[in-house]
Amino acid sequence: MNGALFRHTWRSQRIRLALVSLALLVWGSVLPFIYARFGSRFKSLLESGLMPEQFARFGGGDIFTLTGTVALSVIHPICMILTSVFAVGFSAYAIAGERQRGTLEVVLARPLGRRAFYFTLLAASFGFIAIAIAMLLSGGVLGSSLAGVLEELPIRRMPLLWLNGVLLFGAFAAIGLAASSSFDRAAPALGWTLGIVVVMYVLEVLGSLWPDAEFLQPYSLFHYLKPKAVLTGAADVFDFALLAAVIVAAIAWTTVVFPRRDLAAPI
Amino acid sequence: MHAIQTVGLTKRYRAVKALEALSVEVREGEIFGFLGPNGAGKSTTIRLLLGFLHPTAGHGRVLGLDIVKDSVAIRRRLGYLPGGIALYDTLTGRQQLDYLAELNGRPPVRRADLCERLELSSDTLERRVRDYSRGMRQKIGIVQALQHDPDLAILDEPSEGLDPLMQRAFYGILEMLKAAGRTIFFSSHVLSEVERVCDRVAIIRRGRLVAVEDIAGLLARRRRNVMMRFEGSAPRLDGVRGVSNVESRDGLLTCGVDGDIGPFLAAISGSRVTDLTIEPARLEEAFLELYDESGEAAPS
Numbered sequence: 001m002n003g004a005l006f007r008h009t010w011r012s013q014r015i016r017l018a019l020v021s022l023a024l025l026v027w028g029s030v031l032p033f034i035y036a037r038f039g040s041r042f043k044s045l046l047e048s049g050l051m052p053e054q055f056a057r058f059g060g061g062d063i064f065t066l067t068g069t070v071a072l073s074v075i076h077p078i079c080m081i082l083t084s085v086f087a088v089g090f091s092a093y094a095i096a097g098e099r100q101r102g103t104l105e106v107v108l109a110r111p112l113g114r115r116a117f118y119f120t121l122l123a124a125s126f127g128f129i130a131i132a133i134a135m136l137l138s139g140g141v142l143g144s145s146l147a148g149v150l151e152e153l154p155i156r157r158m159p160l161l162w163l164n165g166v167l168l169f170g171a172f173a174a175i176g177l178a179a180s181s182s183f184d185r186a187a188p189a190l191g192w193t194l195g196i197v198v199v200m201y202v203l204e205v206l207g208s209l210w211p212d213a214e215f216l217q218p219y220s221l222f223h224y225l226k227p228k229a230v231l232t233g234a235a236d237v238f239d240f241a242l243l244a245a246v247i248v249a250a251i252a253w254t255t256v257v258f259p260r261r262d263l264a265a266p267i
Numbered sequence: 268m269h270a271i272q273t274v275g276l277t278k279r280y281r282a283v284k285a286l287e288a289l290s291v292e293v294r295e296g297e298i299f300g301f302l303g304p305n306g307a308g309k310s311t312t313i314r315l316l317l318g319f320l321h322p323t324a325g326h327g328r329v330l331g332l333d334i335v336k337d338s339v340a341i342r343r344r345l346g347y348l349p350g351g352i353a354l355y356d357t358l359t360g361r362q363q364l365d366y367l368a369e370l371n372g373r374p375p376v377r378r379a380d381l382c383e384r385l386e387l388s389s390d391t392l393e394r395r396v397r398d399y400s401r402g403m404r405q406k407i408g409i410v411q412a413l414q415h416d417p418d419l420a421i422l423d424e425p426s427e428g429l430d431p432l433m434q435r436a437f438y439g440i441l442e443m444l445k446a447a448g449r450t451i452f453f454s455s456h457v458l459s460e461v462e463r464v465c466d467r468v469a470i471i472r473r474g475r476l477v478a479v480e481d482i483a484g485l486l487a488r489r490r491r492n493v494m495m496r497f498e499g500s501a502p503r504l505d506g507v508r509g510v511s512n513v514e515s516r517d518g519l520l521t522c523g524v525d526g527d528i529g530p531f532l533a534a535i536s537g538s539r540v541t542d543l544t545i546e547p548a549r550l551e552e553a554f555l556e557l558y559d560e561s562g563e564a565a566p567s
Binding site: 005102103106113262264 | 280310311314317319320321338339340342343345347349350351352353354355357366367369370371372411
């Protein structure tokens, strides 16, 4: 860890972090209102059989229960896109972008080891993701409170949901940094990371909506984000462990590959 | 102790030999020029010294430390200006310098003096780097490399983009650093610049060291171009040691003089010289000759 680099990274991302956090706070607080206003109607609709059951299967997200609504806010594409600003965009650009721009050699000409450089960026990206997820869940609590349904929300389980979210997006950030440390240009690093995230999301959505494709779900990291299960007290330690293992594997890759890479003159 | 010492330092990329068995020593407190055309291996050498590249063979020491094992410790004591430096466009000049000084972990004790010499005013430093001209960026690059008063400065094409006045100011900075006992490793393809500021020069081509010479010695050995006018008959210069290419036309005698100029002066001492021009030996000519001897094309 390097304090100067850490502070510089936070300073450079502060406006983006503020905007993403604000957007997630608003997004997280909107859904409890929808639940409070239309939840019972949606539930009758589901029970009537008009709405396919699969709509309540993706990560357990639904609009008929407050826990399902909060879960939906976490797994919804809007949340994915906003959080990916850091989990994908920042991480994939962090090293390869500096390298492409030519500033990496200016920084690494200082008494700063490549591993220290990497771990500082990893810590920063985890910090951004931790704040973003915290703001999303805070929005859920705020919205529930304003909508008058806070008593339905198991607040004591929210930190575990936060951890589940941080581990998922942290895994993507670790993959993004691994890609970033492996390429000389930002575009391939961004392309690989984004590709992995999109393919995994498609696998999870496909498996959740189409029973014949259910076997694909375990191959997606999104499958191990289970907000509804966490909020209803049915969290599985394996989900957390698997996400943590992916993070460790990505860190191991980067700490081996990055220091051994030749950093030739920028093209 | 040598500031830089490499022994058989080699870098290959599969079949491409970027640097082949470079053995060179840079003494502490000298300004050492590293001269060669683009693609000769100058930047590869610098990147090996900084730990950006890993040597295929050979080894090197900077300030007594191993370039592979002690890379971070080396970088704690040096300043580096990359060729065509890239900066953070969204930061102001001052923020840039503050950030890089903070990364160095040493106070920027020379910043004020460097900024004054390079005419970087407070107003200029408060502007964002994206609004800077190429010359301004280069000035910031020079300041960031030297502001923490490093023991060794590695400068890759440092005067590129500077106007003649600022080049002169930069040479003054180098003289100041040398007087303070600092070592400067200076890569360039501008021969006149190397001639002006360096104590010794290494010439590299196609990844191989061609020569390491004292600038003074290199120039002393080189041919001087002489033009003379006489009253009366021209002196006989044929056979005089070091004199060659003697031509006489319309009262103007031209020749070349290599090495010791004494025999030539003795030969003309009996003549009545009305005009005499001796062009100083230029490194460029020495360099061209050196390349000619190697059967290679000289750099542009």
